[in-house]
Amino acid sequence: GGQSGGSSGGESGGSSGGSESDGTPTQTESNDSSSSGMDTSVLTADGSSTVFPITNTGASYWNSNPEAGDEDYWPQSWASEEYDTDMRLADFFAQDYGYESTGQRSVPPFRASVALSHSGTGVEGVMEGRVDIGDSSAPAQAELAGSGVSDATLDKFTDHVVGVDGQPIVVSREIYDAGVTQITIEQLRQIYRQEITNWSELGGPDREILALGRAEGSGTDTAFRNNVFGDPNAPISPDQRFGQNQQLQQAIGQVDNAIAYIALAFVEPDGATPPIGLEIDGTVYEYGNNLGAQEYPLSRDLHAYTWEGTSRKEACFINFLLSDFGQETFVASNNYFKLPKDRLRTEREKVAPSNFS
Amino acid sequence: MLQSIQTRATHELSAAATFARNYRVRTEDGALLMHLLGGLSTAVAFVLFLQGSQWTIVPILALLATAVIGWRRYQAELVKGLTFLTTVATVSILSLIIVFLLLRSAPIVAEMGLSLLTRTGQPLWGQNDVYALTPMMIGTALTTVIATIIAAPLGIAGAVFVSEIAPRRLREVVKPGIELMAGIPSITYGFIGLTIFNQYLYTEFRTPTIGNYFAAGIMIGIMALPTVVSVAEDALSTVPESMQSGSLAMGSTNWQTTKSVTIPAALSGVSAGVLLGVGRAMGETMAATVMLSHTKGFPTPVFDVFTNYGETLTTVIAFEGGNASGLHMSALFAAGVVLFFMVMVLSVTSQWIEWRMHTKLGGENA
Amino acid sequence: MSNVERTGLVTGESSLGDLVANVVIAVSLLGFLASWGTIFQWLDETGTYVGFQLFHLLGGSLFVLAAGLAFAGLGSYFDYVDSTPSDSAGLTVGAIFGLLWAIVGGLAAAQWGGNALVVWGSGAVAFGLLGCVAAIYPREDLGSTLPIALLLGLIGYVIVSGHINAGWTWTPGWTGAEFPGSELVPVLVIHGALLGLWSAAKARRGYGAQGRQHGAYWLVGLTVFSMLGVLALLIMFIIVQGLDVMLTGASLTGGQVRLFGVTLPWIEVPFVTNVPGGLFVDIPGVMPAIVGTLWLVLGAVTFAVPLGVGAAIFLTEYAEQGRFTQLVEVATNGLWSTPSIVFGLFGLAFLVPRISGGNSIFVGQLVLGFMLLPLVLITSREAIKAVPDEYRDASAALGVTKWETIRSVVVPAAMPGVITGVILGVGRIAGETAPLLLVFGGSPFPSAGPQVLQSFRFSTTPPFVTNEALLSPASALPYQLYSSITAGVFDHPAFSSTEYGWGTALVLLLLVIGLYAVGVGSRIYFRRKLHHE
Amino acid sequence: MSNVELDQTEDAQPDQTTTGETDERVREEWLDYDFAGETKLSATDLDVYYGDDHALDGISIDIPAESVTALIGPSGCGKSTFLRCLNRMNDRIKAARVEGSVELDGEEIYQDGINLVELRKRVGMVFQAPNPFPKSIRDNISYGPRKHGDIDKGLLARLLGRDDREKERELVERSLKNAALWDEVNDRLDDNALGLSGGQQQRLCIARCLATDPEVILMDEPASALDPIATAKIEDLIGDLAEDYTVVIVTHNMQQAARISDQTAVFLTGGQLVEYGDTDQIFENPRSQRVEDYITGKFG
Amino acid sequence: MSNVELDQTEDAQPDQTTTGETDERVREEWLDYDFAGETKLSATDLDVYYGDDHALDGISIDIPAESVTALIGPSGCGKSTFLRCLNRMNDRIKAARVEGSVELDGEEIYQDGINLVELRKRVGMVFQAPNPFPKSIRDNISYGPRKHGDIDKGLLARLLGRDDREKERELVERSLKNAALWDEVNDRLDDNALGLSGGQQQRLCIARCLATDPEVILMDEPASALDPIATAKIEDLIGDLAEDYTVVIVTHNMQQAARISDQTAVFLTGGQLVEYGDTDQIFENPRSQRVEDYITGKFG
Ligand SMILES: Nc1ncnc2c1ncn2[C@@H]1O[C@H](COP(=O)(O)OP(=O)(O)OP(=O)(O)O)[C@@H](O)[C@H]1O
């Protein structure tokens, strides 16, 4: 069955020719490595749409396994200057964990597949063994708060933080242009309790406020409630909820009277979703300025949870995300904050290859 | 009373005994053994599967082996046995669905009792282990009613047009065309609804949210329309030609014939078509999921279809099914149960109506 | 079509009455179309056409209708025009007119008298009764024209005089939504045009039984064509939006295909043949989703067809028609109308933990198989029942056993019906999304399709055969479309999420409609074949 | 039937050409045939095609008023087709094309602008299988008159006091009596007509037809689906009807034709009208050999 | 048929009781009737009930070998029911209950353990409407023998070289020749049988029946759906078949019965066999008044 594999699975760099040779070696390769006792099955991840850009971009790079010197994806500046290697990207990051190199484009030592839903799903999924890694943009205990999960269970989560988000508040372009560029956190609370319902109360035009939110169970929602209202289960009543960040972003762009909380990666300062400043205890937190600050209550860690420890395969991939290359390419370029040096060090230790020798 | 039950039971028992005896006499020993082995291995496979055992494969292989050997020796008996098994499997799937939905919804019923279906006070969903399906039931009712208002009259008009009015040429184009429409995936309708219709209503009519019951209901109605047309048209075209000729030969117009003879004679089939359409509308998930606002509450007044609240029984399952657990998940299963029974009632009703039609008209060729 | 129609169409010289009726019909059609055009924003609601403002044109057309209808009614009443009216327009017409006038009365009373129920309520009742009586009391020719003419004249006046214009809004108390004149006027004109059309068509045939038929046919015909128009527009819309995306980089000869070692130029459609994820794609495509959909369909068919056909054979050929068959019938019909999301829930609760522990192709196949099963059973049963008993009798009279008869005569004769049913069913499940959300979906934009064939492994421990790919999640066309709509984190320079969504929607539509077309076509083909030979 | 012809199976078929000539001669003869009554319906050179299929081949015939005319002939010879031409029910068959002329009381019915409703009111029809509407007996009878606006008993009429119940009652009684059904059903006029026996249903259909007060009644094998007793009743009824109406009846039962009809027209395969004349003469002394063969049961 | 009886409609019905008595007498007489050939099939006190409906009422009859026996009688009198008793096709009707005995060559067919397959091979059947399978002409003929394992041409057989094509070819040719169809279809044996004309289809059904080499052929109105020419061909064929086979034929066409049969049995309403005997005698000189009434067309 090599043929159909070639055509269906061949990631042939945009051209449909020459994909035939790809399929067969995959099989031999994975056969060999599975016989050598390494787990080469697909690494699955699911969960937060906030973390998704990080893990998914990581997975794309990983699965593509570009050769060193591929200026777009694994440039010399990184490969030879930073890491001093001429190996392919995934081959290189996997070798320390005992994986054999494949030496082929689009054939990583093991594949990674990242699904997309909410943080809640990721946390549930990793807990029930449905996926290897659970992406979450809120802490697991906040996600699971109120669902009667015991502390012993919570202890089985292994937390890996892969990036930091400074959740901004955004409004529709028209509102921003009409002069509402900053509100206080109390006003924000009132909006989401339906106590302020018209923009004129905030110095804007005479228009109803369309308070948008994310689905319950999404990390963004949980974090928002936790950070703004002080309780992950605080009752808030937005006018409308959306499944994922993107849908939310689109909706804000479509209308002329919306406000929303969203992940950094989805802010368009000059586009349809301009961020506004949030004043807390006299300090104004602004996009591009101080959202990453520890004091900004809406800033939050982006987690990649594993269950009951971390397996070699999981560690290998998370380490890839935590590498300097990963932080720069997957976190920073997606508009999130890289982990500070010291935190990076602790996180890397948790998944260091030495744990798996 | 008791006695009649008893006589009935003995009657049934003796009938079963006769059946068993006949079966025993008519079937060869080998075939009997084969049936026994097949039945046994299926049962074992099912029990193992229920427990999630990896050994499930063994009885399945045994069943296969029995079948292969049986095929060579007792083909006719084997086929009879196998087809019986498939029938049982079909019925079991439905029973399994019912059982599992009920089992998994038991915790929330234990927690909430009847208020699961009647609670109207805050909190409605998620706080303090309270999960009330009431807002979603209202939502389902609203979208279904709107969809029915669209689909039923237009669907019947379409059916009448296709079967009674359209010239034959046109009919040969329109009928398959409408059937094709029935095949358009609902997610596609949802995409259009989301990007076009929601947007239109929001900008032109300043609806409180982007997307509401009105928009979703209309989209679902359009979606159910081809089903109604198709089924109702089938019913209309089975009205015997002799009845229509009878009317025409007395000098009534085609339209009078349609109104006074054809539609009344096909009424049960037509209403079965409408009920089927209503069932589809009620169970429709994707379009509503992408179009509604996913906030739970009661519109005031209750017929305010432009309300900012927007959640139905189906959308809540699709929207939250992925990340629910514990009581929350159980509540979603309860939503499934409510949905299932509502649709089941519709299905049985439409079957009953159709059955009535058959007895009333004395079979198809009355 | 109807002979009545045909005769009438060529009757006699066109009289003045016919001419007026024809004009009214034409004007209503124009008004109807223009109003839809306004709603679809093809016409600018504040624009000027042929020297008039659009809304003045629309309102004016209602005036024309009113005048024409008044002439048609009075002309017939005073015998200027040949007609055969009945004594009365009838109760249905009366009820509808009453309702319309009640709305007018209620609104008018509310406008001038205030919002109290007594005020607008009594206005509504008074006008409603008046409208009703005006419709049913006089002879049909007056009753079915004058109340409409009056109503249309009134609406026309309100529009032309600018009482309701594009800027005007109606803000009822019961809802947060507002109804602007720019949308209300076309809606009013659409309904007015339909009324005028009906009445004029009736007048055109001289009222009476023939007139009623003519009126009804025009009304039903126009409604049905609008409905078909809307449905066609929906499809057109997807095609227009998605075609560019789907054909990005496509060429007739750009691709290559290897046949027996020879490389030949071939059609290239990168959007269809490429993967969406990964780094090395210039034009992201939907290949993995297509492969995923095909695997889903294949699995569902393998599961459902043997079960469904087997059960159909048992029920029709072996089982005694009685309570058991009735039970199965109720069960299958119930299964058939069970919402797909409920199947998804069941799969999540029952199959996922027992089979794959997580989302997987295999569970998706089973769940879709459950959904396909009742359809296969129902259509197979119909097909087997439709095999004439003569065949069975003939075979039995030749001394052939039951099973041999089923195998050699019944099943082959029923095959066309079964195949058609299966294709239609496949069309249905191929577009199914809801259950996939719960039991199937994985990475929304994968960099490779599921490699099912390569993943079979054999071992000596049960279950002896494993297939990791089958037990892993994947992507499918409808799932991918859902992901593009909701998640949309599809970031690629080639397309935006929405563009990618439209492209996916078009591919999905083509696939499903293609399947349906094959199904419907095969049914027509088999039917013809059966009837001709 | 005597046994004389029983062994004639092996007889040589008469030469085709000869037969044709004979028929031609015979035909001219009967075209001059003068009936007692005045002509009610008259067809001239009537051809009917179903697609390419020539179902009726130049039929010319005068049907006299207030008598029973029987059409007989083997299956598929076009009897039903001819009958349906007389009230233009053939218009409903898409494939059918009619050429030639049919006159009712001297008025052409195949002309433009003909009012089909009026035509079918005057030329009623009773079908082979009884086809009552699934309504009450009363509503079956009053269906036609109500649709023609002769009887109005809707809600509206009742409200306005313009109710025609009395008229309806009379009409129902008269029609049922004329169809010899009144005695059997007068106590259950509101029962569903589908509950009647086959013979009763057929008489109901006749009554329904009478209720619209037609001048001509066409019947297409009205008794072929009935048992002997019901058949006898229908036959009696037809005899009575001929006093007031012009009855044209298709039958495949030659004895029936002989028993009830005044004139008989014999159609033979190919849609030709081969012989037409007084019933007694046709059965006792047919002019054409083919008709004789047919009547004596050599084929068909 | 002569015209003598044409006006007898109004004749008084013979008194019911008298008729009954006459029949009884007549019946005893024909029960002793001796046919030339040996008895092939013999029914004794055969009763059939459909639910509570008594469809056959104590039929006793001996059918001689290698001759044509016709069953006639009005519609619904049980002719088809009786015919289906002779090869136990009535077993297929759920509601039917058969009592009494039928012997084929002296062997009871209503005994436990009878091999239905064998019985129906020996007693073949041809139905009213031609019902070929939607397969090729060749496959229609060889269907029976293949299912009985006499001819094997499956894939396996072909692979093993045990192909019976030659045998099949011969069988098809012989059967079609016997059914007088060979000349018309020998160049298109692989065409679909549904493409044949009605008469050809019916002869194909006869050929199909002959291919299983039966001893008795039952025919239920085999020509009633056919045109005169096809009918004539089938009638000729039946005459030829009687040389080798025992033919029992139901017909509603009395001339046909008279033309082709050696013996005739007359059933009348109520499922009674009223008269049975030499065909000439039955038609020329029926013993019972009811049979005479029936034959002369007073009813039915
Ligand atoms: N609707 C139709 N479409 C095509 N051909 C038709 C149609 N109706 C009748 N025919 C053909 O026209 C011919 C005459 O048919 P018609 O029904 O008039 O015969 P008939 O004398 O009434 O026969 P029968 O005694 O069987 O009722 C036949 O060859 C028949 O096949």
Ligand SMILES: Nc1ncnc2c1ncn2[C@@H]1O[C@H](COP(=O)(O)OP(=O)(O)OP(=O)(O)O)[C@@H](O)[C@H]1O
């Ligand atoms: N399957 C059946 N179920 C119930 N009653 C039946 C069935 N078949 C026949 N009958 C009844 O048995 C009686 C005899 O029927 P049968 O078909 O044998 O008559 P027939 O003489 O062949 O009539 P025809 O000339 O109409 O074919 C009839 O009263 C009929 O209604």
Ligand SMILES: [Mg+2]
């Ligand atoms: Mg006819």
Ligand SMILES: [Mg+2]
């Ligand atoms: Mg019969």
Ligand SMILES: O=P([O-])([O-])[O-]
């Ligand atoms: O990160 P979330 O998608 O769960 O908000």
